[in-house]
Structure formats: C-alpha cells, structure tokens
Amino acid sequence: MFAHRQIILIAALIVGGGQALGQAPSEDSYDYFRLNCSSCHTIGGGDLVGPDLKGVLDRQERDWLIDFMLDPAGTIDGGDAYAQEIFRAAKGQYMTKIPSLDRAKAGAMMDLITHESGLEKSVFAGMQLSDRPLTRDDEKLGRKLFLGQAEFAAGGPACNSCHTLVDLGGFGGGRLGPDLTSAYSRLDGRKALSAWLSAPPSEVMSPVFADHPLEGDEVLALVAFLKHAAASGEMEAESLTMDFLLASFAGAALVLILLDLAWRKRYRATRRPLLNRTRAGKATR
Ligand code: HEC
Ligand code: HEC
Numbered sequence: 220m221f222a223h224r225q226i227i228l229i230a231a232l233i234v235g236g237g238q239a240l241g242q243a244p245s246e247d248s249y250d251y252f253r254l255n256c257s258s259c260h261t262i263g264g265g266d267l268v269g270p271d272l273k274g275v276l277d278r279q280e281r282d283w284l285i286d287f288m289l290d291p292a293g294t295i296d297g298g299d300a301y302a303q304e305i306f307r308a309a310k311g312q313y314m315t316k317i318p319s320l321d322r323a324k325a326g327a328m329m330d331l332i333t334h335e336s337g338l339e340k341s342v343f344a345g346m347q348l349s350d351r352p353l354t355r356d357d358e359k360l361g362r363k364l365f366l367g368q369a370e371f372a373a374g375g376p377a378c379n380s381c382h383t384l385v386d387l388g389g390f391g392g393g394r395l396g397p398d399l400t401s402a403y404s405r406l407d408g409r410k411a412l413s414a415w416l417s418a419p420p421s422e423v424m425s426p427v428f429a430d431h432p433l434e435g436d437e438v439l440a441l442v443a444f445l446k447h448a449a450a451s452g453e454m455e456a457e458s459l460t461m462d463f464l465l466a467s468f469a470g471a472a473l474v475l476i477l478l479d480l481a482w483r484k485r486y487r488a489t490r491r492p493l494l495n496r497t498r499a500g501k502a503t504r
Contacts, residue, residue: 244331249342251324252331254429255317257343258418259411262335264345267411268312270305273336276329285325291316310407315420348413348435353443357436361444364437375431378441380474381423384448393474395423403442403449412445413438427477 259269275284279301287294287302291314295302306313320328335341363369365384367377379392382399406412416438419425433441 244327244334248327248331252328252343254418254425255320255420256328258415258420259314260343261345261414262332262341262343264341264343265410266309267414268407269309269314272332273341276333276336281329284329285322288314288317288320288325288328289322312407317420318422348417348438351439353409353439353446357440357443358447360437361440361442361447364440365444371431371437372434373431375428375433376474376477395474396421399445400448403445409442409446412442416441427474431477 259267260272261267263271263273265271283301295306295313335343360369364371365378365382367379378399381393381396383392383394384398384400403409403412406415416433417435418432419428
C-alpha cells in the first residue's frame with residue numbers, strides 16, 4: 220500500500236517536475252518534427268512553405284494551435300479569421316493533414332517549439348544545406364538524377380518513375396506523382412523546395428525516401444534542375460522523351476521494389492495471419 224503510493228508520488232514528481240523545470244523535449248519529439256514538420260517550417264530560420272514557428276505561442280493560444288494542426292484545411296475553410304490570415308500569408312498553401320499526428324503528439328510539438336523558441340539558435344533554425352550559387356553543373360546533375368541516369372548515393376528511386384516535368388505527349392515519366400514543371404514556384408523557390416525535398420512531407424514519398432534520404436548536393440542539384448524547368452517551361456521536350464522512355468522502365472521497377480519493402484513492413488501484421496490461415500486451410504484439405 221505504502222509502496223504503491225510512493226511509486227505514484229515518484230512518478231508524479233518525474234512527470235510534473237520535468238515539465239516545471241522546462242526539461243528538454245524527448246529525442247522522439249525531435250525526430251518527429253524533423254521528419255514531419257521541418258520540410259515546411261523552421262524555428263527561427265524564416266518562413267518556408269509554412270510560417271516560421273519561433274514564438275508562435277505568443278501569437279496564438281496553444282489549444283487553438285493544436286486544433287488547427289489536427290485539421291488545417293477544416294479550420295481555414297471554416298472561416299476562422301486568424302487561420303485565413305496565416306493561409307493568405309502562406310500564399311494559399313494548405314498545411315497538409317499529418318495522419319500520424321494526434322492530440323498528444325501535437326501537444327509534444329508545442330512543447331518542443333516552446334523549448335526551441337527560447338534558445339539562442341534552434342536546431343531547426345535552418346537547414347544544413349549550403350547557400351552557394353547554383354551552377355550549370357548542378358542543373359546537369361539534377362537532370363541526370365531526375366531521369367535515373369545518375370544514382371542517388373543512398374539508393375533512392377529516380378524521380379521520373381513517379382513524376383513527369385512537361386507534357387510529353389503521353390511518353391512522360393510516371394503518373395503517380397504530379398507534374399513538377401511548376402513545383403519550383405509552387406513550393407516558393409530554392410529555400411522552401413530544398414527543405415521540402417530533404418524530408419518530403421508526402422504520404423507516398425516519405426516512406427520511400429525516409430530510408431534513402433537525398434544528400435545535400437543532390438537536393439541542390441534537383442532544385443537547380445527544377446528551377447531551370449520552371450524557367451524554360453518547354454524543357455527540350457523532344458530530347459527528353461527518349462530519356463524518359465528508357466529511364467522510366469528501370470525506375471518503375473525500383474519503385475515497385477522499394478514500395479513493396481516499405482509496405483510489407485507496415486502490413487506484415489495483417490498479412491501474415493491471413494497467409495497462415497490460407498496455408499493452414501490448404502494443409503487440412
Ligand atoms: C506541407 C507543408 C507543411 C507541413 C509538413 C507542416 N506544416 Fe504547419 N503549416 C503549414 C502552412 C502552409 C501553414 C500556414 C497555414 C496554412 O496555410 O495552412 C502552417 C501553420 C502551422 C502552424 C500555425 C502557425 C502560426 O503562425 O500560427 C503551426 C503551429 C504548425 N503549422 C505546426 C506544424 C507542425 C508541428 C508540423 C509537423 C507535425 C507541421 N506544421 C507540418 C505547412 C506545413
Ligand atoms: C514513389 C513515387 C515517387 C517518387 C519516386 C518521387 N515522388 Fe515526388 N511525389 C509523389 C507523389 C504521389 C506526390 C504528391 C504528393 C502526395 O500525394 O503524397 C509527390 C510530390 C512531389 C512534390 C510536390 C509537388 C507539388 O507541387 O506540391 C515534389 C517537389 C516532388 N514530389 C519531387 C520529387 C523529386 C525531386 C523526386 C526524386 C528525388 C521525387 N519527387 C520522387 C511520388 C513520388
């Protein structure tokens with residue numbers, strides 16, 4: 220009896236005391252922010268696709284922000300004035316609804332943002348990418364990487380297995396992802412697009428690229444290529460057609476393998492018992 224109470228008291232002290240002392244957020248929270256938020260937000264490094272989150276709790280109530288994060292589009296379309304204002308400031312880009320984000324995680328993100336906002340320089344103040352000028356060589360490398368003519372260091376699939384760039388008369392790259400011709404301007408230029416590509420907040424891309432992240436120079440090369448694509452629009456369409464044709468076969472095969480690996484992990488729990496049941500059924504027959 221006494222022992223129980225002591226344990227509860229100690230537990231309460233650890234939980235409560237930790238918060239009172241402004242204990243550093245958990246490693247999990249950092250990983251979560253890095254994977255799910257840093258592609259669109261810095262903390263003290265300026266706006267990307269989404270606003271800089273430094274000191275966001277001075278601008279808006281914690282509970283409001285948590286509700287917003289759980290249903291961004293709903294809150295904006297619901298007509299809330301503050302939501303409309305930050306939506307306009309973000310040039311009409313909606314914050315994506317993040318499937319794994321629940322109330323507890325959203326709260327943990329608020330704690331993390333509060334903690335990091337109080338620091339001289341947050342680890343999320345800016346990306347570790349160089350801001351050197353983009354060169355013609357970057358652009359060429361980016362083109363090769365996009366088309367699968369050069370390999371990513373971490374083994375990720377070529378972009379054209381899921382994306383095309385311009386209308387190539389039906390011969391373009393993959394159709395699973397959107398046409399990227401205007402991605403550079405849509406995602407607001409170099410800084411935001413670089414952050415986006417460093418940890419793609421896309422349900423399809425993130426499981427594939429989480430295990431095969433793009434390196435800094437590869438991100439810069441792709442940004443240079445997409446910038447060029449946005450500027451020239453037409454994009455030497457003819458010469459690309461053949462490249463797309465050849466590379467997209469190899470690329471599509473690799474994507475299928477990677478997606479299978481990623482999804483196998485996720486569905487193992489449901490698929491395995493099913494398989495076993497089928498096998499058991501056959502054995503008894
Ligand atoms: C795809 C880009 C994107 C991702 C990923 C994203 N956000 Fe956002 N976020 C936005 C945009 C854009 C806004 C501004 C409102 C709008 O237009 O939807 C916003 C607004 C916010 C706001 C309110 C900011 C303010 O100034 O009041 C908070 C807080 C926030 N996001 C937190 C997060 C957290 C935490 C994550 C990760 C779990 C996250 N966001 C992931 C794009 C994103
Ligand atoms: C497995 C398929 C797949 C691969 C491979 C892939 N993407 Fe994507 N990408 C998508 C999908 C699907 C979307 C749309 C967002 C969503 O539905 O998740 C997307 C969205 C994007 C966007 C955002 C476009 C916008 O206008 O919002 C960019 C930029 C992008 N991808 C760039 C790339 C680059 C660069 C590569 C190569 C490194 C790549 N993608 C590889 C499937 C893929």
